[in-house]
Amino acid sequence: MYIRTLARTRGSWEALDVLGGPADGPVAFGGDLGPQSLLAAYRRGLYPFPAATAEQRIVNELMYEAEVEAGVVKVLPGCDDPYSIAWCSPDPRPVIHVERARLQRSLRRQLRSTPDWTTTADRCFERVVRQCRTGRSEQWLTDDLLRGLCVLHGLGHAHSVEVWEGDELIGGTFGVRVGGVFSADSQFTLRSGAGKTAVADLVRRFAAAGGRAVDVQRDGDHVRLLGARPVPREGYLALLAGRHEPRPLPTGRLPARRLAG
CATH class of the missing domain: 3.40.630.70 (Leucyl/phenylalanyl-tRNA-protein transferase, C-terminal domain)
Incomplete structure (x- = not known):
């Protein structure tokens, strides 16, 4: 399930549809926390919310796996464990x-x-x-x-x-x-x-x-x-x-x- 999910939803910062993302909860998972990724995210109206513990990462997967599988929440390249980094854009x-x-x-x-x-x-x-x-x-x-x-x-x-x-x-x-x-x-x-x-x-x-x-x-x-x-x-x-x-x-x-x- 996990590998199939990544293959189906993996995208890039340039292709990420922030406007059409969920109003509550993450718009995307994955990527990395390097300066280029951070700046790309803020320029698209996103901010990072990393999981500080393995338990928090597991909670992310349990809560959002179905939305990732459906393509509602995207997965960005650059991270072997995408559920460890969430990207948020609250609306409003x-x-x-x-x-x-x-x-x-x-x-x-x-x-x-x-x-x-x-x-x-x-x-x-x-x-x-x-x-x-x-x-x-x-x-x-x-x-x-x-x-x-x-x-x-x-x-x-x-x-x-x-x-x-x-x-x-x-x-x-x-x-x-x-x-x-x-x-x-x-x-x-x-x-x-x-x-x-x-x-x-x-x-x-x-x-x-x-x-x-x-x-x-x-x-x-x-x-x-x-x-x-x-x-x-x-x-x-x-x-x-x-x-x-x-x-x-x-x-x-x-x-x-x-x-x-």
Whole structure:
């Protein structure tokens, strides 16, 4: 069954029909987590969700084998064990358009009362990514994915935002930039409000760099409070394909309280 399934559904990034893929769950399995594959995926509106354990890989096969066999979920080349890497494209998808970003009142008050909080960008990318996986029960930020993201950072495609209290790193977020869209993969917080501050700062810096929208991938009250709204997959792919004149992401240290207006 397994070999026959792969033979029937194996495809490529170029041939992958993301628009016609499932709205919930993976659009594809397989491939690899090298920088070229990661960039190809983000450019097609996908993000990776690797299985960190053999048990998670088995769950993927049990849950989606029928959809793979039917060709609804595709299998990409480059991996001997395709169920170990899932590629997702939620439909709809929570997106913060930079002109509609906002800050909840309680966070504005907090930022005004913490004058020693500052923010930077790309100051310590790998440290932010590692912190984002610390203590998480769902460990999708595997070593292979971390290595691929760090290479993308070195090539100028992946970025981080850091929140500091004095010289202590207390929050951050990271993700991948594709044209006018920034796909924010994860965030962490060691002080109440620091993770939200990192996302708000990312939106502000990305707007200054000519960005149009920040994709936060997973919906929830915390991102709705920052202005995220669901965008259908077709609209999200149109954002990715839109013409854009990029400018460098501002990276300097800035006071976090400026975000409070």
